[in-house]
Amino acid sequence: MARPELRVPRLALSLFWRTFVLLSLLLCGGILAWMQTFRALEFEPRALQAAQQIASLVNLSRAALRYSDAINRVMVVKTMSDEEAVKVLPRQPSDRFEPFETDRFSRVMGEDLRSRLGAATVVARSVNGVAGLWVGFDIEGDPYWLQADPQRVQPVSGRTYFIWTGIALLATLLGSATIAGLINRPLEQLSFAASRIRDGEFDSRLDEETLTAEVREVNKGFNRMARELAKVEEDRAVMLAGISHDLRTPLARMRLEAEMSITDEEAKRHMADDIDQLDAIIDKFMDYARPGEVRLSPVHLATVIGREVQALRDPAHIRIESRVAVDAMVMADETELGRVLGNLFENARRYGRQPDHPVAEVEITQTCSGPWLTVSVRDHGPGVPPQKLAQLTTPFFRGDTARTAATGAGLGLAIAEKAVQRMGGSFEITNAPGGGLAANLRLRRAPPGTAA
Numbered sequence: 286m287a288r289p290e291l292r293v294p295r296l297a298l299s300l301f302w303r304t305f306v307l308l309s310l311l312l313c314g315g316i317l318a319w320m321q322t323f324r325a326l327e328f329e330p331r332a333l334q335a336a337q338q339i340a341s342l343v344n345l346s347r348a349a350l351r352y353s354d355a356i357n358r359v360m361v362v363k364t365m366s367d368e369e370a371v372k373v374l375p376r377q378p379s380d381r382f383e384p385f386e387t388d389r390f391s392r393v394m395g396e397d398l399r400s401r402l403g404a405a406t407v408v409a410r411s412v413n414g415v416a417g418l419w420v421g422f423d424i425e426g427d428p429y430w431l432q433a434d435p436q437r438v439q440p441v442s443g444r445t446y447f448i449w450t451g452i453a454l455l456a457t458l459l460g461s462a463t464i465a466g467l468i469n470r471p472l473e474q475l476s477f478a479a480s481r482i483r484d485g486e487f488d489s490r491l492d493e494e495t496l497t498a499e500v501r502e503v504n505k506g507f508n509r510m511a512r513e514l515a516k517v518e519e520d521r522a523v524m525l526a527g528i529s530h531d532l533r534t535p536l537a538r539m540r541l542e543a544e545m546s547i548t549d550e551e552a553k554r555h556m557a558d559d560i561d562q563l564d565a566i567i568d569k570f571m572d573y574a575r576p577g578e579v580r581l582s583p584v585h586l587a588t589v590i591g592r593e594v595q596a597l598r599d600p601a602h603i604r605i606e607s608r609v610a611v612d613a614m615v616m617a618d619e620t621e622l623g624r625v626l627g628n629l630f631e632n633a634r635r636y637g638r639q640p641d642h643p644v645a646e647v648e649i650t651q652t653c654s655g656p657w658l659t660v661s662v663r664d665h666g667p668g669v670p671p672q673k674l675a676q677l678t679t680p681f682f683r684g685d686t687a688r689t690a691a692t693g694a695g696l697g698l699a700i701a702e703k704a705v706q707r708m709g710g711s712f713e714i715t716n717a718p719g720g721g722l723a724a725n726l727r728l729r730r731a732p733p734g735t736a737a
Contacts, residue, residue, distance in 0.1 A: 301469045308461040316453045332390050336397035343402055343422050343431050346373055350424055376421055376428035382409035385418070410435070471500040475507060487515035536560050581708060583731035584622060586613040586660065590649060593626045603634040607649040614731035615658050617708045622728075625701040629662045629724050632698060637664025637722065657710075658730045663723040668716045677714050678702040698724075 350373065353360075385408040386392040395408045398420065407421030418435045421428060478489035489511055491504035543556045587609050594605050615622075630647065637645040646665045651658060669677065678698045701724070702712040710728040717723040 304465040312457040332393040336394045340401040372432040374430045376430045382412045385410045581616045584617045584619045603645040605647045609651045615728040621704045625704045628701045633664040637666035660726040663717045665721040
């Protein structure tokens with residue numbers, strides 16, 4: 286038995302953040318590696334330089350004391366203590382001291398001091414409990430201590446490295462964000478222009494003079510595509526207008542001939558119904574192929590619903606109950622919204638009846654969520670199988686036998702979805718709890734205080 290494949294969800298990142306993260310990792314890794322290399326290269330020279338300075342102090346102190354008499358030697362020691370923060374004290378056999386070499390830096394420094402001053406040189410970090418940098422040396426056989434400020438020979442502290450590394454990393458992150466934005470800006474412009482093309486706005490143009498050769502070629506290709514699509518859209522509109530005119534002329538002539546030539550009233554009625562059906566199908570085609578530009582304005586939802594309900598005028602086959610608030614307003618194109626609701630009512634009238642009930646019961650409700658208002662048009666018919674819900678808005682698709690007795694073109698729900706999307710909303714069809722089909726129109730609410 287084959288084991289089911291385990292799919293691990295992938296984290297979706299925008300191209301900007303992906304570029305930013307990769308650049309940041311690269312540059313931050315380089316900075317850390319550089320700082321570590323700098324510390325390694327700077328470590329030994331600093332220890333040797335510190336040892337050289339202390340050795341120079343010891344040699345100068347030794348020379349000054351060696352060539353001074355007893356009285357002047359006291360003055361020299363006092364002057365060194367007052368002005369140079371260096372003390373020279375006699376070393377007693379009972380002095381207790383702690384070795385200076387406790388880490389790598391101090392070991393390198395201690396070894397260099399002994400190589401400069403002699404193998405018998407003592408280096409301590411405290412003498413008799415007094416902390417400092419103590420160097421033991423001899424002057425003509427007499428042992429002395431030289432006490433210097435330990436700050437003279439301290440390596441660069443970790444706090445200093447931390448501060449400078451933090452500043453470098455912060456600058457790296459800011460630079461990475463700037464570089465990522467510059468890299469992704471042409472793609473953002475292309476994405477925005479493509480979204481406008483998708484919405485039917487074919488006047489989008491990208492910069493064809495940009496310095497990057499690859500981006501320049503992509504922009505030129507996109508602009509050519511936009512021009513071709515605009516021309517195709519214009520040709521389509523002209524063609525559809527011509528088809529509509531050319532088809533309606535013979536239909537009108539057929540209606541006239543049927544009225545004048547056919548004496549059988551039933552045949553005349555059937556022919557008139559067929560002509561009306563053809564005319565309605567032409568209207569559906571024209572609605573579906575309508576250009577994508579709409580003008581959004583505040584629209585009274587209840588008013589549009591009431592007008593479409595009155596236009597239906599078929600109480601024998603459909604009964605509509607609206608629970609939409611009187612003051613509910615949405616941002617929409619009033620004509621497009623009326624066309625959407627009309628298609629939904631017509632769809633419910635044809636397919637939303639129970640087999641044992643001749644009247645389709647339709648309920649219209651509303652719900653608000655933040656800046657959105659959702660209108661739900663629900664019938665109490667048999668519904669459709671869940672696997673076919675997504676196909677109901679496909680052009681020319683009709684549902685199963687329970688919902689097809691149809692004389693239309695199969696474009697009503699496709700027209701509704703396309704119109705709602707043009708108005709910046711979303712359209713969804715679901716099986717309602719308890720039976721029936723529900724069409725949900727999600728539109729943006731009109732700002733408070735606006736008038737239709």
